[in-house]
Amino acid sequence: MSKIGSKSYRSVAGNIVVFLFLLLIALFMVLPMVFIFSNAFKPLSELFIFPPKLFPQNPTFDNFINLSSLLGDSWLPFSRYVLNSVFITVIGTAGNIIISSMAAYILSKKNFKGRNLLFQLVVLSLLFSSVVTAIPNYIIMTKLHLINTLWAIILPLLPSSIGLFLMKQFMDQMVPDTLLEAAALDGAGENRIFMQIVMPMVKPAWLTLLIFSFQGIWGTTGGVFIFDENLKTLPTALSNIVSGGIARTGVSAAVSLIMILPPITVFLFSQSNVMQTMSSSGIKD
Amino acid sequence: MNFFDFWKQSRLVRKRELKGLIFVLPFIIGFFAFIFFPMMQSFIYSFNDLKFDGKVSLEFMGIENYKRAFTVDTDFRKLLLDSLSSMTVNVPIILIFSMLVAVFLNGKFPGQPVFQIIFFIPVIVSAGIMPNLISDDIIRRTIINAASATGEDTSLFNASLVGDLFMRMGLPNGFIEYIIYAITNILEVINSSGIQILVFLIALKAIPRSLYEASQIEGATAWESFWKITFPMVLPQTLVNVVYTVIDAFSNNVNPVMQTITDYNFSSFQFGYAASLAWTYFFIIIAVLCFFVLLIKQLMKHYN
Numbered sequence: 001m002s003k004i005g006s007k008s009y010r011s012v013a014g015n016i017v018v019f020l021f022l023l024l025i026a027l028f029m030v031l032p033m034v035f036i037f038s039n040a041f042k043p044l045s046e047l048f049i050f051p052p053k054l055f056p057q058n059p060t061f062d063n064f065i066n067l068s069s070l071l072g073d074s075w076l077p078f079s080r081y082v083l084n085s086v087f088i089t090v091i092g093t094a095g096n097i098i099i100s101s102m103a104a105y106i107l108s109k110k111n112f113k114g115r116n117l118l119f120q121l122v123v124l125s126l127l128f129s130s131v132v133t134a135i136p137n138y139i140i141m142t143k144l145h146l147i148n149t150l151w152a153i154i155l156p157l158l159p160s161s162i163g164l165f166l167m168k169q170f171m172d173q174m175v176p177d178t179l180l181e182a183a184a185l186d187g188a189g190e191n192r193i194f195m196q197i198v199m200p201m202v203k204p205a206w207l208t209l210l211i212f213s214f215q216g217i218w219g220t221t222g223g224v225f226i227f228d229e230n231l232k233t234l235p236t237a238l239s240n241i242v243s244g245g246i247a248r249t250g251v252s253a254a255v256s257l258i259m260i261l262p263p264i265t266v267f268l269f270s271q272s273n274v275m276q277t278m279s280s281s282g283i284k285d
Numbered sequence: 286m287n288f289f290d291f292w293k294q295s296r297l298v299r300k301r302e303l304k305g306l307i308f309v310l311p312f313i314i315g316f317f318a319f320i321f322f323p324m325m326q327s328f329i330y331s332f333n334d335l336k337f338d339g340k341v342s343l344e345f346m347g348i349e350n351y352k353r354a355f356t357v358d359t360d361f362r363k364l365l366l367d368s369l370s371s372m373t374v375n376v377p378i379i380l381i382f383s384m385l386v387a388v389f390l391n392g393k394f395p396g397q398p399v400f401q402i403i404f405f406i407p408v409i410v411s412a413g414i415m416p417n418l419i420s421d422d423i424i425r426r427t428i429i430n431a432a433s434a435t436g437e438d439t440s441l442f443n444a445s446l447v448g449d450l451f452m453r454m455g456l457p458n459g460f461i462e463y464i465i466y467a468i469t470n471i472l473e474v475i476n477s478s479g480i481q482i483l484v485f486l487i488a489l490k491a492i493p494r495s496l497y498e499a500s501q502i503e504g505a506t507a508w509e510s511f512w513k514i515t516f517p518m519v520l521p522q523t524l525v526n527v528v529y530t531v532i533d534a535f536s537n538n539v540n541p542v543m544q545t546i547t548d549y550n551f552s553s554f555q556f557g558y559a560a561s562l563a564w565t566y567f568f569i570i571i572a573v574l575c576f577f578v579l580l581i582k583q584l585m586k587h588y589n
Contacts, residue, residue, distance in 0.1 A: 026400055102309070103311070106308045112305070125316070125320045125324065127536070135327075135335075140319070165528065166525065173491075208483055271401065271402070271405075
């Protein structure tokens, strides 16, 4: 990394102002997170204190213990819900990235009739409110005999318009056509060009897409497609527990914490990778 | 290219094109089956009265639904106008804010990685069932109370302070009002900027350092090199962010128009009417998006 950073000639005073500005905004943002964390460890009595305290006075694991005993009462082991959610999230996220990257590569680098039309359709579809497509979707799933299977949740998640859009824009900009032509002249096949040249070059883009689809899919409840208790997802199970009223306040605090931990982990993993790629690859210079 | 041309080509080229087809096919199949086809179905529904009890029965009623949306349903018109005006105001604020934060985060200062994580928190907290979880119970009250207790005080303080400052500088009133609006809505702006900051950050990191070094040698100030290098270089990502911001703001579940559509669809089961509202809304979003995209495209032309 060169010593002359893009911002190194900003004055010290300017740096401090920027730092304080960021600190102020960061405080706003971190507040809900701090509350989710600390509420999970507050005893019931402290949860109802007004004005609320930022940190628990007598931290306990009561909420988690209550949660596990509540879950113990339900028909199925907790692991079943976790497994369903993990299955959906892993397949959905991976499929999302692979399918939209492959399509984005062709849309970005190949010329064919209808390319622009297809891309415009995809972008426009992003603007449509998915609420009213619930019934047509239900009918399609019935016709495909997928109602009450996890595939009814996964399949509609796979063609991600926003994923295609994001990947295409980054490929347009980050992958030079000349490089691909050179590789093709050297005899590299499409698979190789895609896997060994294009994807590594847009790694930051698909790592971002990874966070994006993970946190979206992780929260999926399955809605009307799933009736079988066996196939319900973690969010469904957890929101059932939480809907038990004000007595479940402590438990829902624990639930909130459990729900946000995986997306945060994925985010940390992906961002540290993005930073590594950025500083080691040739992208910078 | 037609089918005949296709076979006239050499085997190698044909193979490449088949490969290309295989690459896009999964997306195209999924897109048409689960996105495009349902959209078209709902377009048909919007001209019908729809009953659904396991099976769909349609009763054609022409543009009756649309007529109702525009002439009878005054609430919807009002909601539409409200969301439209708040959008044209919010989109630029969100873009400017996320660009600003991304530029700051791109610099080197103590705790930079921590800040980067913090700025992504809203995306996580507001995703999936989290809002439902939070909204159901006291946590929500706690957070909202806490946020508004600290948020309001600080932003009011800021707003009057900044407003005062700008008055003294003799800036036009409209501009001052805009800035004050931005500051008082800072929480909302912050909450909808997570992805945009990330996208800008990637774009910023991809700018070759040599450009900055060269401009520094030429004696350019930081301000100049921002407008001459940074800004034009991130314009493509600005386009991405414009599209994303408009989509996010319009299709967000807390958006009043979306809530109305959801209510008609799932509470009063007026599926046909809900579909017609969705389509009306859809065309309006397209208009807004076109406006912003053309604006950015003009800027890109200007720099090329």
